[in-house]
Amino acid sequence: MSTATYIPLKTLCTHYKVETTFFQDLNEYGLIEITTIEQAPCIHQDHIKNLESMVRLHQDLHINLEGIDTVMNLLDKIHHLQEELKTVKNRLRIFEE
Amino acid sequence: MAFIDYYKILGIDKSATTAEIKKAYRKLARKYHPDVNPNDKAAEKKFKEINEANEVLSDKEKRKKYDKYGKDWQHGDAYEQAQRQQQSQRQYQRQSTGGYGGGNFSGDDFSDFFESMFGGGGSTRGRGSTAGFRGQDFNAELQLDLKDVYETHKRVLTVNGKNIRLTIPAGVENGQVIKINGKGGPGVHGGPNGDLLIQFNISNATKFKRDGSNLYATEVIDLYTAVLGGDVTVNTFDGKVKLKVKPETQNGTKVKLKGKGFPIYKKEGQFGDLYITYDIAVPTNLSVKEKELFTELKNLRS
Structure with missing residues (x-):
């Protein structure tokens, strides 16, 4: 495993075979956060999971940035609802035998 | 097939x-x-x-x-x-x-x-999307009993042939997922490793019902203690406590025992509350004498 906390955008562009502009656009939409480390634009490795999901949405399902933004918001909502459902289900166990 | x-x-x-x-x-x-x-x-x-x-x-x-x-x-x-x-x-x-x-x-x-x-393996060529840079997340499930998560403890899990030492904090919820950074699949071309996600499935064979850090239990008390008051000893999750039952206690009365519930997740030394509901047992198989006395009581009220 790489010990680097920040991954240079250049590395990511090569790996995912996408243009730098794609990441810049995601950054402008507030979907990712680009940090400049030693004059190189980078992304924190904790955000790579989300980023990969966005890359797949774009490459696999041909979803544009507006669509990705909408999907990510809905996914966030699903996540909260799933957590809420888990809590409610646990609470319902009180009434089970 | x-x-x-x-x-x-x-x-x-x-x-x-x-x-x-x-x-x-x-x-x-x-x-x-x-x-x-x-x-x-x-x-x-x-x-x-x-x-x-x-x-x-x-x-x-x-x-x-x-x-x-x-x-x-x-x-x-x-x-x-x-x-x-x-x-x-x-x-x-x-x-x-x-x-x-x-x-x-x-x-x-x-x-x-x-x-x-x-033939095996499907296609050998790259599929539509590029392979991940970050390693895959591994998902694992761990079956525990409610008693197991009353106290923080350590366990060694074997995931994909690797031993992972894990500290399970007291108060973990049923269905809760704990993420262990970097213990998933290896990254590609220097990419970060995936995470290990462990979901806790907690079964409860105790008489206590759990809602977060609060516990609920029912205690059967006899009619005479309910009417006249008295002492009862009730089980808490890790011991017993003596409670004073007030005279004329109604069926279904709830008593809150502060701090006698379940540990609060990641708040060491803090506990929820235990709620005891009294279930008043009405005597059965009454003797002739008892029936006479209950009738007398009834007549006194009417």
Whole structure:
């Protein structure tokens, strides 16, 4: 495993075979956060999971940035609802035998 | 191993054109793609099925073979011949048909039916999306009893052949997922490792019901203690306490025992409350004398 906390955008562009502009656009939409480390634009490795999901949405399902933004918001909502459902289900166990 | 109807999976006719197959596949992929169906195993299964169906039907050679031998894949000389053909075809690099990857889903994960007809491993070429830079997340489930999570403890788990030392904090919830950074699959080209996600499934064989850090229990008390008051000893999760029952206590009365509940997650030394509900037992098999006395009581009230 790489010990680097920040991954240079250049590395990511090569790996995912996408243009730098794609990441810049995601950054402008507030979907990712680009940090400049030693004059190189980078992304924190904790955000790579989300980023990969966005890359797949774009490459696999041909979803544009507006669509990705909408999907990510809905996914966030699903996540909260799933957590809420888990809590409610646990609470319902009180009434089970 | 059962026959798989790839046309049915994509919801298309046997005479469907390449364009119709592509359209049907893309529509279903948008619906079942793992990235838009988080924590949905049924969608993941469906996505694998449609990928496999697309792998076969969008490839001319595969489709031809499937249409010819599909239903009789297990019988007859024709199938054996097809098997021999498949052996020789394995020598060739297959062409891309543009399937989708979809997160941790591996394109190689095809059914036995597919493998028996077209050989193992599916396509060797890259699928639609690029392989992840970050390693795969590993998911594991751990079955615990409620008693196990009353106190913080350490465990050693074996995940994918590796021993992982894990501290399980007291008060973990049923269904809660704990993420262990970097303990998933290895990253590619220096990418970060995936995470290990452990879901706790907590069964409860105790008489206590749990709601977060609060516990609930029912205590049966006799009618006389309820009417006249008295002492009862009740079980808490880790011991016993003596309670004073007030005179004229009603059935269903709730008593809150502060701090006698379950540990609060990641708040060491803090506990929720225990709620005891009194269930008043009415005496049965009354003697003649007891009946007389109850009648006397009744008459006093009327």
